[in-house]
Amino acid sequence: MRVNGDTGFEDMKKDLSNILKKPLYVGNRQINTRLFLAPMAGVGHIAFRELVSTYGGYGLLFSEMCSAKALPHENRNTSPVFRWRDEELANLVCQIFGPDPQTMTRAAKRVEKEGFFGIDINFGCSVSAICRKGCGAALLKDPNLAVSIVSAVRKAVSIPVFVKFRTGWQDDPGPAVEIAKRFEDAGADALCFHPRVAPDRRSRPPRWEYIGMVKQAVCVPVFGNGNVFDSEDCLKMIKTTGCDGVSIGRIAIASPWVFKVWSEGFAPGPDIYKACAMNMAGLLEKYYDPDRAFKLFKKFAIYFAANFVFGHSIYKKLCKADDMSGIKENIYKIFEKTPEVASRPNMNMFVS
Numbered sequence: 192m193r194v195n196g197d198t199g200f201e202d203m204k205k206d207l208s209n210i211l212k213k214p215l216y217v218g219n220r221q222i223n224t225r226l227f228l229a230p231m232a233g234v235g236h237i238a239f240r241e242l243v244s245t246y247g248g249y250g251l252l253f254s255e256m257c258s259a260k261a262l263p264h265e266n267r268n269t270s271p272v273f274r275w276r277d278e279e280l281a282n283l284v285c286q287i288f289g290p291d292p293q294t295m296t297r298a299a300k301r302v303e304k305e306g307f308f309g310i311d312i313n314f315g316c317s318v319s320a321i322c323r324k325g326c327g328a329a330l331l332k333d334p335n336l337a338v339s340i341v342s343a344v345r346k347a348v349s350i351p352v353f354v355k356f357r358t359g360w361q362d363d364p365g366p367a368v369e370i371a372k373r374f375e376d377a378g379a380d381a382l383c384f385h386p387r388v389a390p391d392r393r394s395r396p397p398r399w400e401y402i403g404m405v406k407q408a409v410c411v412p413v414f415g416n417g418n419v420f421d422s423e424d425c426l427k428m429i430k431t432t433g434c435d436g437v438s439i440g441r442i443a444i445a446s447p448w449v450f451k452v453w454s455e456g457f458a459p460g461p462d463i464y465k466a467c468a469m470n471m472a473g474l475l476e477k478y479y480d481p482d483r484a485f486k487l488f489k490k491f492a493i494y495f496a497a498n499f500v501f502g503h504s505i506y507k508k509l510c511k512a513d514d515m516s517g518i519k520e521n522i523y524k525i526f527e528k529t530p531e532v533a534s535r536p537n538m539n540m541f542v543s
């Protein structure tokens with residue numbers, strides 16, 4: 192394991208920070224840090240994003256996926272997912288899923304009107320409830336329809352259009368490379384690529400070499416995604432694939448300060464865990480009713496607990512409560528003394 196103070200490790204961290212802090216254009220807009228929060232349903236909500244923003248160090252935050260069908264009628268004060276703080280709009284991309292160009296353009300227009308940095312089209316989700324409706328990764332089975340969605344959204348808005356997609360339905364990079372070119376021709380400003388097949392979710396490792404193939408095939412920026420869990424992974428993904436930046440999911444839930452660590456060299460102290468968990472609890476209570484706050488804390492806690500050597504037991508202890516006040520009492524007790532931190536997050540807790 193590499194440790195702080197080891198010269199090679201310090202050089203590697205500086206190298207990574209220099210790369211991540213190199214500005215980049217996506218469409219007509221500049222991004223100052225090439226490290227993004229990946230879209231995550233149930234965890235990338237307004238409260239979590241406020242928590243991440245207290246640390247900073249990211250370029251863009253992606254929202255949870257929002258139904259394009261529902262989005263035009265959503266009330267931002269009551270919607271569980273289509274919800275934001277005005278202060279975050281300049282760095283916030285709204286992800287939408289839907290089955291056809293008309294539904295997606297209606298949603299995209301509202302996203303633009305509300306002032307988001309950009310829009311992200313979800314062709315990555317392989318959850319059966321989404322695919323059954325002909326949305327998410329299901330659209331990769333019908334490339335013409337997927338491309339027509341990108342093209343229609345492109346014509347409907349002038350904000351940057353991102354496309355999030357995965358390898359497809361078979362372990363072959365050919366179709367992904369082909370469709371990447373077609374997304375670019377249809378007007379996508381950037382691609383976020385997750386090199387896994389559907390319906391294989393997060394259990395098997397992603398094939399990073401496919402990210403390199405997609406990058407080679409297009410001129411627009413390509414952001415790599417999948418199993419980046421520490422600074423060395425992040426640098427390795429960039430260097431081995433040539434991708435323009437990295438989108439991180441689960442490690443960001445576990446350590447919402449990770450953006451600042453990798454892009455700005457922030458060195459967190461042991462108190463960060465207790466402060467972070469308390470802050471998350473408070474922010475969930477600020478934005479959601481008590482029942483929902485409680486459910487959402489438990490979703491967060493599974494990834495957060497993966498930081499610790501005895502993650503499963505910490506998770507159980509954290510969530511052994513009937514409501515949020517029980518959760519807060521647990522946080523105080525568990526983090527009176529910081530539990531032993533694992534050198535890498537507990538992968539068994541990261542598979543979902």
Ligand SMILES: Cc1cc2nc3c(=O)[nH]c(=O)nc-3n(C[C@H](O)[C@H](O)[C@H](O)COP(=O)(O)O)c2cc1C
Nearest residue numbers: 229230231232255256315385417418419439440441
């Ligand atoms: C709890 C959870 C919810 C997710 N929801 C979405 C989603 O709404 N839209 C999407 O495109 N991907 C979603 N993903 C996939 C992530 O964006 C990302 O591609 C995946 O976690 C791999 O990145 P990682 O290895 O950095 O976690 C989700 C992942 C997790 C763990």
